[in-house]
Amino acid sequence: MRLLIVEDDAPLASGLRRILEAEGHAVDVTGRGEDAVSAAASERFDLVILDIGLPQMDGFEVLRRFRAAASSRSAPMQVLVLTARDAVEDRVHGLDLGADDYMVKPFAMPELTARVRALLRRSQAHGGPRIVHGPLALDTVARRAFLRNEPLELAAREWAVLEVLLAKVEKIVSKEAIIQAVAGWGDDLSPNAIEVYVSRLRSKLEPAGIRIRTVRGFGYMLEEFKE
Amino acid sequence: MARSLRAHLLRLLLPPIAALLAVGAVVAYYPSMEPATEAYDQALVDIGIALGAHVRVSETEGSAGYRFELPTAVEQVLRTDRYDTIYYRVLSPGGRDIAGESDLPPPGGTGPGPYDATFKGQKVHVVSVSSPCGPATCTVLVAETTVKRSRLMREIMLSSLLPQMLLAVATLVIVWFGVKRGLGPLESLSEEIKGRSPRDLRPIDAGAAPEETRPLLAALNGLLEQVAEASRNQQRFLANAAHQLRTPLAGLQAHTELALAQPLSEAVRAQLDHVHQATIRTARLANQLLALARAEPGARGDPAHVNLRSVVEAEADAWVHQALARDVDLGFELEGAPVEGDAFLLREALANLVHNAIEYSSRGGRVTVRTGARNGHAFAEVEDDGPGIPLTERNRVLERFYRMPGTTGTGSGLGLAIVREIAAGHGAGIELGEGPGAKGCRVAITFPRA
Numbered sequence: 001m002r003l004l005i006v007e008d009d010a011p012l013a014s015g016l017r018r019i020l021e022a023e024g025h026a027v028d029v030t031g032r033g034e035d036a037v038s039a040a041a042s043e044r045f046d047l048v049i050l051d052i053g054l055p056q057m058d059g060f061e062v063l064r065r066f067r068a069a070a071s072s073r074s075a076p077m078q079v080l081v082l083t084a085r086d087a088v089e090d091r092v093h094g095l096d097l098g099a100d101d102y103m104v105k106p107f108a109m110p111e112l113t114a115r116v117r118a119l120l121r122r123s124q125a126h127g128g129p130r131i132v133h134g135p136l137a138l139d140t141v142a143r144r145a146f147l148r149n150e151p152l153e154l155a156a157r158e159w160a161v162l163e164v165l166l167a168k169v170e171k172i173v174s175k176e177a178i179i180q181a182v183a184g185w186g187d188d189l190s191p192n193a194i195e196v197y198v199s200r201l202r203s204k205l206e207p208a209g210i211r212i213r214t215v216r217g218f219g220y221m222l223e224e225f226k227e
Numbered sequence: 228m229a230r231s232l233r234a235h236l237l238r239l240l241l242p243p244i245a246a247l248l249a250v251g252a253v254v255a256y257y258p259s260m261e262p263a264t265e266a267y268d269q270a271l272v273d274i275g276i277a278l279g280a281h282v283r284v285s286e287t288e289g290s291a292g293y294r295f296e297l298p299t300a301v302e303q304v305l306r307t308d309r310y311d312t313i314y315y316r317v318l319s320p321g322g323r324d325i326a327g328e329s330d331l332p333p334p335g336g337t338g339p340g341p342y343d344a345t346f347k348g349q350k351v352h353v354v355s356v357s358s359p360c361g362p363a364t365c366t367v368l369v370a371e372t373t374v375k376r377s378r379l380m381r382e383i384m385l386s387s388l389l390p391q392m393l394l395a396v397a398t399l400v401i402v403w404f405g406v407k408r409g410l411g412p413l414e415s416l417s418e419e420i421k422g423r424s425p426r427d428l429r430p431i432d433a434g435a436a437p438e439e440t441r442p443l444l445a446a447l448n449g450l451l452e453q454v455a456e457a458s459r460n461q462q463r464f465l466a467n468a469a470h471q472l473r474t475p476l477a478g479l480q481a482h483t484e485l486a487l488a489q490p491l492s493e494a495v496r497a498q499l500d501h502v503h504q505a506t507i508r509t510a511r512l513a514n515q516l517l518a519l520a521r522a523e524p525g526a527r528g529d530p531a532h533v534n535l536r537s538v539v540e541a542e543a544d545a546w547v548h549q550a551l552a553r554d555v556d557l558g559f560e561l562e563g564a565p566v567e568g569d570a571f572l573l574r575e576a577l578a579n580l581v582h583n584a585i586e587y588s589s590r591g592g593r594v595t596v597r598t599g600a601r602n603g604h605a606f607a608e609v610e611d612d613g614p615g616i617p618l619t620e621r622n623r624v625l626e627r628f629y630r631m632p633g634t635t636g637t638g639s640g641l642g643l644a645i646v647r648e649i650a651a652g653h654g655a656g657i658e659l660g661e662g663p664g665a666k667g668c669r670v671a672i673t674f675p676r677a
Contacts, residue, residue, distance in 0.1 A: 009474045015481030022488070053470050084473035085466050106477035106510045109484040111548070172544045215547055216558025216595070218540075 001046040001120050005029045006036040006062065007082065008054050012105075016049065019109050020116065033057030037065045040077065047078040047119055052085065052094065059083075060097060067098040078119040082107075114224065118170055131166050134225030135208045138166065147208050154204070157182055161197045165212065165222040174219040233406045240402060244395050248388075255387035263379050267371070268341050271313075271354040274305050275367040278315055279358020282325060282365050293319045293360060295326035310378070314346060314370040320363035331368050346370055412437045416444075427529075428455035461523075469517050476510045515641040518575040519627075522648040535564035535598040535607045538574050546581050546596075554590040557581070562599035564607060566674045568653045576649040577607055579642040580670050584611035587668070601673070608671035615668045621659045646672070 003020055007013040008031035017027045028045075030036050033054045040048065048066070052059035063079060070077065081099040094102055100122070101115050129141040137146045143159065145152040154162065160182040164173060175191045182197075183189040198220055202212055211223045281301075283294040295317055306313045316327035332344040334355050341354045351370040358365050416436055430448040433441055483503045491499065539561055550557035566573070577596070584594040594611045616624055616631065623629050627644040650657050655674040662669050 009478055012474060012478035012481055015478055015485055018485055019481065022485075053474070082477075084470040084477075105473040106480045106506075108507075109481055170548075172547050174540065174543075213551075215543070216556065217561065218543055218547075218559045221547065 001025045002044065003027045003116075004036065004039060004045045004048045006033065006048060006054065006059070007031065007051040009051075016112070019113060023113055023116070031055075033059065033062040036062050040066055041069060045077055046123055047080065047116060049080050049082060049116075050099075052081060052083040060093060063094065063097045063099060070098075076123060078123045080115060080119060114170055117224070118168075121169060122167065131163075133166055133169065133222070134210060134227075136205065136210055136225075138163070147205070152204060155197075155200075157193075158197050158201055158204075161194065162201055165220060169222050170224045172215045172219055172221040176219075178219065232410065233403060236402060236406055237399065240399070244398060248391050248395055251391045252384070252388050255391075256384060259383050259387065260380065263383065264376060267352075267376060267379075268354055271341070271352070271369045271371055272356055274313065274315070275354060275356025275369040276358065277305055278317060278369070279356060279360070279365060279367045282317060282358065282360040284361035293323075293325045293365070297326070308371070308375075310374040311372040312349075314351070316368040316370075318366040318368070320360070320365055325365070327368075328370075331370055333368065344370070349373075352376060413440055416440065420447075428452075428458065461520075465517060465520055469513075472513045472517075473510070476506065476513065480506045480510065512641070515579075515645055518572070518579075518645050519641065519648060521575070522572055522645065522652055530567045530569065533566055533568050533570045533573055535566060535573065535577070535605060536561045538570060538577060539596055539598055539607070542574060542578060542581075546578070546585075549582070550585050550594060553585055553588070555585050555588045556591070556593045557585065558593070558595045560595060560597045560599075564598040564600055564605035564674075566605045566653065566655075568674075572649045572652065576646045576672065577609070579646050580607075580609040580672075583642050583670075584609045584613070584668070587611065587613040589613065603676050605674045606671055608669060610662045610667065610669040612662050612667035615661055615666065616659055624659070625657065643670070646670070 001024075003025045005013055005016050005020075005027060007016065007029070010031070013029045013031065017029050020027050028039065030039065031054075034057050036048070036050070037057070039045075050059050050062060054062070059081060063081070066077065066079060078100045079098065080101045080103065081094045082103050082105060083094070084105040100119055103112065103115065129139060131138040131140060135148045136152075137149075138159075139145070140163075145154050145159070145162075161178055164178050164181045175194050178194050179189045179191070182194070198212055198214075205212070210225060213221045213223055215221060278297070281295055281297045283296055285292040285294065306315075314328045314331055316329060316331040317325040318333075319325050328346070331346055331353070334342055334353070339355065341352060344351055344353055350373050352373055353368055353370040356367045356369065358367050416431070419431065428451050430451055431444055433444045433448075436444055480503070483499060483506055487496065487499050487503060539559065543559065547557050581594070581596060588594055588611045592612055594609065596607070596609050598605075598607045600606065620631050624631060625643050625647045626640075628640040629644075630640040647657055650672045653674060655672050658671045658673065660669045660671070661667065
């Protein structure tokens with residue numbers, strides 16, 4: 001995957017570059033917002049790691065220009081915003097401007113790489129009709145699921161719940177969010193019903209090593225697949 | 228108010244009002260006294276004339292002889308008065324006594340008018356009347372005690388003083404309540420200032436305030452503006468300090484983790500591991516110090532409606548990952564908990580509670596975050612099943628940098644101090660207790676009624 005790091009602190013930028021290169025990505029680095037805007041205009045990046053506290057043109061402005069130019073682009077470019085400021089408004093502002101994820105410095109590298117993986121997966125899911133999660137593959141056009149290349153029977157609502165969780169691997173999803181996403185058929189869904197669907201999904205997916213974790217009193221999280 | 232404006236105003240007003248009252252009394256008294264006493268004098272003169280008519284002259288031996296013939300009935304009529312006793316003395320042209328009280332004092336050298344004298348130990352008012360007796364003139368002195376006159380004097384005095392006194396009392400009452408009423412806008416102004424949150428540094432609206440308070444308001448608003456400016460500077464400084472501290476720490480952490488990912492000798496790996504742990508602790512300490520500085524009154528943001536439930540929901544993902552890294556089961560029991568406050572600080576307080584609970588739980592431990600309302604008070608609490616905090620330590624753990632003896636975690640001892648500071652800034656109370664089954668620790672922040 002092609003990544004762009006926009007960070008004016010050289011040690012941090014070089015550290016990020018080496019970590020992401022070790023993950024197998026092609027990484028470009030710039031310390032200036034203006035350069036990032038022109039680079040994104042002429043080349044295609046799958047993901048940009050963008051620091052908000054840049055000299056001159058700040059990260060918010062860079063993000064705004066990315067998104068202004070994005071309408072003409074075919075596949076969406078994921079943006080992970082980094083900030084050292086702790087104002088809540090910054091985070092809301094960043095997400096409003098179209099950032100896909102948000103991290104406050106300093107952060108642990110495993111967390112960063114996990115988020116980068118999740119964002120890249122999401123961009124692929126957006127791009128194609130096929131969602132892959134370890135041994136699980138979903139053909140969203142034919143609405144057919146495969147586990148270890150074997151067809152997997154999923155009821156319509158099980159499919160819907162799984163889709164919601166797959167869109168946010170390693171992120172917790174509240175029961176309310178699942179109900180909202182699934183209850184598009186005009187009938188009421190109770191939180192208990194969601195528990196039933198998740199339990200059925202578990203019995204089908206866990207033998208293949210795919211785990212759905214329960215977050216007590218909140219919702220669920222589809223864990224990252226580990227061999 | 229050490230010096231009451233009202234009392235001061237009354238003190239200023241009382242002497243001139245008293246003086247005006249006195250002058251007014253004198254000015255009103257004399258002009259009304261004169262016509263009244265003249266009428267009494269005239270009555271005495273009439274008596275004198277009537278008495279004079281009873282003097283008889285007998286021409287014998289060349290010299291005149293005078294007699295006074297007054298029937299008792301007439302004398303009674305003449306001398307009858309409801310209040311006063313009337314005396315008379317009739318003198319011949321030669322100055323001899325003809326009739327009446329011979330020791331009634333004659334007029335002195337003061338002229339022909341009425342005069343005051345003392346007779347039989349009483350104050351009397353005397354008129355002298357000239358009465359024709361034969362070719363010559365006799366003198367009739369008519370005296371009257373002063374009961375009537377004193378009464379009249381008192382009545383005139385009262386009737387002229389009373390309205391003036393009423394006027395004076397009315398003036399004082401009007402001043403008393405007028406000042407209160409006049410100071411009304413000032414009072415509502417002070418109510419407005421009193422009712423303000425210490426974080427509300429907006430200028431006070433001078434629109435409805437009276438003209439006289441404008442300079443005071445202007446000075447106050449100037450001061451507020453200065454405080455607000457200082458607060459903005461502090462917030463700007465903190466934002467910059469946060470940036471300047473965190474970015475190099477992020478770089479340090481990145482490179483340490485990179486280095487640790489390489490093949491290393493045991494000794495170097497152990498050392499790097501220390502560097503890594505120290506980096507993480509420093510980062511956390513930096514965050515906590517910044518949070519503590521942000522919790523200072525001057526640096527806080529404007530209060531807003533914040534629902535603690537939403538704060539927790541927004542952070543749940545990050546916290547769950549922290550908990551998973553330590554194999555702790557983090558759960559939630561969330562109900563709506565609306566409060567007024569600074570969303571960043573509230574998040575920071577809750578994050579510290581959750582971090583502590585995860586840090587001090589053993590592997591496989593259970594931590595629960597709860598929000599909601601009890602008896603109309605919004606609350607947030609975090610409960611764990613770790614070792615708990617003994618009763619004797621509960622007060623001390625809220626102090627800055629205090630760490631319980633035997634604590635193993637990597638904390639700085641600032642976490643609960645931050646929570647306390649932030650809670651205090653929101654008028655909220657902290658309660659430390661035990662978790663379910665008298666095990667572990669439960670820290671609750673309870674907010675004032677909205």
